[in-house]
Amino acid sequence: MLSFLLLLFLLPSSSNALDFCVGELTLPETPAGYPCKPPAKLTVDDFIFTGFEKAGNTSNIISAAVSPAFTAQFPGVNGLGISAARLDLAPNGVIPLHTHPAASELLVVTQGAILAGFISSANDVYYKTLKKGDLMVFPQGLLHFQINARGINSVAIVSFSSPSPGLQITTLALFAGSLPSPIIEKVTFLDDAQVKKLKAVLGGTG
Amino acid sequence: MLSFLLLLFLLPSSSNALDFCVGELTLPETPAGYPCKPPAKLTVDDFIFTGFEKAGNTSNIISAAVSPAFTAQFPGVNGLGISAARLDLAPNGVIPLHTHPAASELLVVTQGAILAGFISSANDVYYKTLKKGDLMVFPQGLLHFQINARGINSVAIVSFSSPSPGLQITTLALFAGSLPSPIIEKVTFLDDAQVKKLKAVLGGTG
Amino acid sequence: MLSFLLLLFLLPSSSNALDFCVGELTLPETPAGYPCKPPAKLTVDDFIFTGFEKAGNTSNIISAAVSPAFTAQFPGVNGLGISAARLDLAPNGVIPLHTHPAASELLVVTQGAILAGFISSANDVYYKTLKKGDLMVFPQGLLHFQINARGINSVAIVSFSSPSPGLQITTLALFAGSLPSPIIEKVTFLDDAQVKKLKAVLGGTG
Amino acid sequence: MLSFLLLLFLLPSSSNALDFCVGELTLPETPAGYPCKPPAKLTVDDFIFTGFEKAGNTSNIISAAVSPAFTAQFPGVNGLGISAARLDLAPNGVIPLHTHPAASELLVVTQGAILAGFISSANDVYYKTLKKGDLMVFPQGLLHFQINARGINSVAIVSFSSPSPGLQITTLALFAGSLPSPIIEKVTFLDDAQVKKLKAVLGGTG
C-alpha cells in the first residue's frame, strides 16, 4: 500500500524519463538517431552485445579485422553518445588510414603491440608503438591508422564518442568506388599508373 | 496586397522555421524527443499546462507530492530544453533522496520552508534551510533531497534543464523493484535485515 | 581505515568530476560560460540565491519589475543550463514585448492573473489569460509579452533553458539606443513622428 | 576479390555511419530535424540546390527578396547545422528588422553595397555600410536589418548556423497577424493610430 501511494504520487507516469532509447532499426533514422523501441518490450539483452568474444577473421588482404558495436549492430547504444569496436591485427596486419567523421576514438591495447598514429590539420604526425595496456586518443575527424608492431596477434578495444562514428577508409574511398581516375589524379596529385593499379586491385570503376 | 507581396517574397513557406515542436506522444520517441504535432493543429492550449493550480495529494507515506509538467504531461515543452514540477511538502513531508539523470534542477520556495541539499561526487554535502523566495540549484545527476523544515505546508516550484529530466528515487530503485537482496547488500553494504525490511514495506521482490 | 582504502582506490582524485562550475565572474567569460571557482572554496551559499524573497520595485513606467537570477546575479547556475527570474506586475503592469535570444522560457503564475502570449515565425499569435498555478512555455527566440490581467498585484516565476538567456526588449532596442531615426523608420515602417516621440520618452539618440 | 574481403571485414554494414540525413519532408519533423531518406535512394542532386541562380523578385513593397535554402527548400542540409539564403535589394530595398530564433547569420556582399546592423541585449547598435566582399556576422536571436546603401541592385549570400534558422520579421509579427491592437499598444508603447495604420497596410486583424 505504501509502495502504491509512493508510485502514485511520485511517479505518475513511467514515461516521464527518457533514460535510454534502444534503437528501432526498422523505422527511419533521424539526425539524432533511431526512434526508440517501446520500453515495455526491452530486456537486459537489449543493453548487451556479445560480438567481441572471439577474434575477427584476419584472413584478408590487410590481415586485420574490425568488429563494430555501433548502433547498427548494437541498438542499445542509440542516443547514448558512445560505441565500441574490437580490432584484430594478425602479424603484418594493418587498419589502413581512415577517419571517423562523427567521433573521437579511444584505443586500448589488450594484446600484443600496435603502432598507432594520427595526423593533425597542420600536417603534424603523432605516432608511437603502444604496448598492452596503453591508451591513445584520436581526435574527431583526423586521419589515423593502426599497424601490428611486434609480429604477434594483437588486439585492441576502441571506443567512440558517438553511437554512429562512421568510418571512411581513405584508400577505399579513392580506389574502391566510381570516382573517375582523372578526377582522383587531379585532387590527389597521384600518378595515373598508381591510380589505375589500385583501382584494379580494389575494384574501383570510372 | 502589400501584405500578400511581403508574405510571398519574404516567407515562401511557413515551414521554414522549427519555432517549436509540440510532442505527438502517440508516435515513437527519438533521442531528441517526440515527433512534432502539425503546426496547423496547434492552439494556445498546447503551450499551457494547468496542473499546478492546486496542491498535490500528500496523504501518503512521505507526506509529499511531486506534480510534474514534463513532456509526458505537457507536450508543449518537447524539444525546448525545459520543464517544471510542483512540490508539496506537508508537515513532516520529504522528497526522498533522488537524482535526475538528464537535467539540472532549480528550486524556488513559494510557501513555507524547506531543508534542501545535494551531495557531490567528492561526497561533500551542501544543504541549508530555504525560506520563501529562496532558490537553490541542484547540478545534473547528483543525489539531492527536500524536507519540510518548519512543520507547515510548504511548496516549491522546480524547473529542469530538460523536458524529460528523469527521476530516480534511490530508495525505490533499491527496494521497490526486483533486484535480489544479496545483490543489493553486496553493492550497498546494507544489512540483510535492513534490505528485507524495506523491501517488505516498499513492495520489492527478489 | 576502510574509508581510507575506499577513497584511495575508488576516488584517486576528487577533480575527476566536473559536477558543477560555479562561475568566477572576475575571469573572462567563454562561449560556454565563466571559468569555475575552485571547488575547495565553495560553500552551500554558492548554490543559493535569495533575491526572490520580496517584490521588485514596480514604481516605474511599466508598473512591473524583472528580478533575474542569471549567471551574473547567481554564479551557481553557470554551466548548468538553467536560470530563473521573478516577475512582478502591479495593476496595469506590463513586461513589454521581448525575446530571449538564447533560451526558451517557462512561466508559472504564483499570484494574480497574467495575460501572456507569443508570436511565431509564421506571425501566428498564441495568447491567453493565465491564472494562479498555470504554466506557459515561450519557445526560444520568439517575441512574447506578459500583462497584468486582473488589476491586482500579480507575480510569476519564470525559468530559462540557459544560465544566460539574454533579454532584448523590442521597444528599448529601437528607441532607447542610438540607431538613427531614418534607419528605424526604414526597417520598421513606423512613422517619423512615432519614432521621435518614443525616442524622446525613452532617451534614444540618433 | 581483395576488395570483397576488405568490404566484408572492414565494412560489415554500410549503415554503420550516419554521414548525412537528407530530410524526408513527408514524415513528421522531430526536434533534431526530419527523418532521413533511405541512403540507397539518394543521388548527387539531393545535395545540390539551384535556387540562387537568378535574382529574387523585388517588385514588392520592400523592393527586396529573400530566397531561402533552408531544410524546407533544400532537404540535403537537414541535420547538418547549416543553411543559406540569397538576398536581393533593389534600389531603396530593405530587409526589415528581424531575428532568426535558432541561428547566427553570416552575410557576404556579392554585389553593390548594403547598410547592415544589429542591436544587442544592452541596446547597443552595431551598423555599417558593407561593400562587395565584406562579411558581417549577426549573433543568434538578435534584431538585425539590411538596407540597400548605394541605390544600385545589391546582392548578398547569407548562411546560418542551423538548417532551420527561422525568420521573425518584427513589423509583420506585430501588424500582419491577429494580436489585438490594445495589446500591441500596451506591449510596445506605440500609438493607437500608428498601430491601426500599419495593420491596415499589412493586413493585420484584431
Place this chain on the structure above:
Amino acid sequence: MLSFLLLLFLLPSSSNALDFCVGELTLPETPAGYPCKPPAKLTVDDFIFTGFEKAGNTSNIISAAVSPAFTAQFPGVNGLGISAARLDLAPNGVIPLHTHPAASELLVVTQGAILAGFISSANDVYYKTLKKGDLMVFPQGLLHFQINARGINSVAIVSFSSPSPGLQITTLALFAGSLPSPIIEKVTFLDDAQVKKLKAVLGGTG
C-alpha cells in the same frame, strides 16, 4: 617551393583548426573543459596514457579497483567527449552501486566474468552475468554496479561519453560524508542503527 606556396595559400594559419585541446590543468576549468595547452608544445605522449598496463590494487574492502583515465589523469581527452577506466575485480570484488552524472558507460569484459546491472527511473532492473568479450551499456546518470561473478580475477575496460564522467558512489555519498544521520534516515527510510553502523565503518560524520 611548391609546398611553401601550398602552405602559404591554403593554410594561412595553423591555428585555423581546433583539432584537439589537450587540457592545461593548471588553468581554471570551464564548463566545456580546461583551456588548451599550446599546440607547439605537444608531443605524441600528450595523446597516450599508460595507466592500464597493470592491475589496480584490490587489497581493500571492496576487493576491487577503478583506474581512471579521465581528464584529470589523461589531459589528452579534454574536450573530446570520451574517456576510459580499467576495472579490477578480485574474487568477491564489487564496484558498489554508483552513477556517472555526466556520461553513459560502455563496459567490455576482458578477463573473467562480471555480474553487471543497472536500474531505470521506473525501478526496472536489468542485470546479467557477462563473460569475456561481452559488452554492456549503462545509460547516463542511472544507478549501476559490477560484481565479480566467477571467483577469479576479472577485468573490464569501460569507456565514457564524456572526458569527465563523474563518479558518485551511493554508499559513500551517504555514509562517508557529513550529512547528519537524521537527515539520511529521513530521505532514505534507513534505520538509525544501519546508518550509524555504516558511518562508523566508512568514516562519516554528522
Place this chain on the structure above:
Amino acid sequence: MLSFLLLLFLLPSSSNALDFCVGELTLPETPAGYPCKPPAKLTVDDFIFTGFEKAGNTSNIISAAVSPAFTAQFPGVNGLGISAARLDLAPNGVIPLHTHPAASELLVVTQGAILAGFISSANDVYYKTLKKGDLMVFPQGLLHFQINARGINSVAIVSFSSPSPGLQITTLALFAGSLPSPIIEKVTFLDDAQVKKLKAVLGGTG
C-alpha cells in the same frame, strides 16, 4: 527619467546576456572557443571581415586559393557556430581532396563553374558540375574536392557549421609531413616510388 527607471528595473546588469563572444585570441583557447573580449571594448568592426574583397593569389601549384574567415582571422564568429571562406580557382585550379573535421560545408558558386564532389563512408561518390548560383552541401568530416570546370576564373563562397572547421588536405597530410614512407605505404597501399616522388615535391620527410 522614464528610460532610467526602465533600465534600472528591467536590465539590472548589461552582463546578463552573452549575446556574442568576440574571441580574445591572446588568451588560451578552450574546447568551446576563445574567451570573450570585454563587450565595452567592441565596435562594429569586430563583427565585420573584409578579406573577401579581392581574389586570392592563385599563382601556385594548385592554381587556387582559400581565403578563410575562421576564428583565427575573424574573431567575431567565435562561439557563434559559423564561419566562411572564399575559394578562387584559376583555369586548371583545384582545391585538393580534403576534410573539415569539425564542420559541414555549404558552397555557393558566385562566378564561373566548379566540379565539386564528396565521398561517403560507403565509398559512394556524389559529384557534379556546379554553375553560378548553385549550392552544394558537404557533410561533416567526409572527403571532398572542388575543380575548375570551365577554364575560366571561378569563385565560390563557402560557409561552415563551426567557427573553427579545420582543414585536412589528404595529400599534404601524407606527403608534406614527417610520417615515414614505409608507414605511409603500409596504411595506403601506395607504391614506394609514388610516395617518395610526392614527398620530394611537397617537402615531406621521414
